[in-house]
Amino acid sequence: MSSEKITAEVRAEFGKGAARRIRRDNKIPAVLYGHGNEPVHLTLPGHSTMMALKHGGTNSVLELDVDGNLQLALAREVQVDPIRRVIEHIDFVAVRSGEKVTVDVPLATVGNAVPDSFVVLENNTIQVEAEATHIPELIEIDIAGKRVGTQIHASDLKLPKGTTLVADADLLIVNITGQITAEELEAELEEAEAEAGIEREPSDEEKEEAAAAEESGDTASE
Structure with missing residues (x-):
């Protein structure tokens, strides 16, 4: 897996309001953790970061350029808006080449x-x-x-x-x-319901069959 280079900006503003402003500018708020250092709050370019993560897939490793310092970072958690499908926040873990994760x-x-x-x-x-x-x-x-x-x-x-x-x-x-047949599936369902103490209302077809059987029995007894 090759890493893609992304230029990141260090940010001093935190909180939901700051995050919303960052997203309005088509950028992504992120935090970089790891190696015993204090967390670094970053702002990333939206489109290029999204494409890099899409290309890298799960466990993407990006090369972040933070104020001229290059840092390999593993994307640990990527929060995506469920409706708009845009990235809302990324948690990165700092890693080194050759380091096992x-x-x-x-x-x-x-x-x-x-x-x-x-x-x-x-x-x-x-x-x-x-x-x-x-x-x-x-x-x-x-x-x-x-x-x-x-x-x-x-x-x-x-x-x-x-x-x-x-x-x-x-x-x-x-x-x-x-592969299980429909009859086997129905039998397993009935058994599970019986074990759980669930009494199921007979279907119209089952009611008709029961009525026909009862009528047949009455006819035979005459």
Whole structure:
């Protein structure tokens, strides 16, 4: 993962009012933590920062130019407005080239399991340790031809060179089961409701079937 250079401005104004003014100027408020130093409050250019984070993906590492001093920074938390989808604030952690960091890396399956199987990705990310400038953007899990009953745990993942597992080795990542039929799903739902003490109102179809059965029994007894 390569780092992109962003020119940052040190800011002395804090609080919600200052943050709103920064955003009105199409800029992003941010804070840089780490290495035992006091937090540094920054203002970043909106468009170039957004594009750098988009290009770098999760766990983006940027090279911040702060008053002429270059600092590698790992994006730890990116707050995004849920409606407008614009970045509202970024928390960075200062890192050094070659320094190991612990991060959560996204997971994705590739390939197709056997027909009539159901693939469940139990965990979307995995916690690993990697060099700050070589954090994998994505770890792929090959499920091509995998059979029903296959389970893939954290220890089974093929990690990139230089990346080590931090998560529990027994953590279930992928579970491949047989596809469940509508009848089986209905039976499981009824069983769960019975265990929870929930009495379900019969459907119109069930009422009609019950009425037909009762009528049939009355006819047979005559």
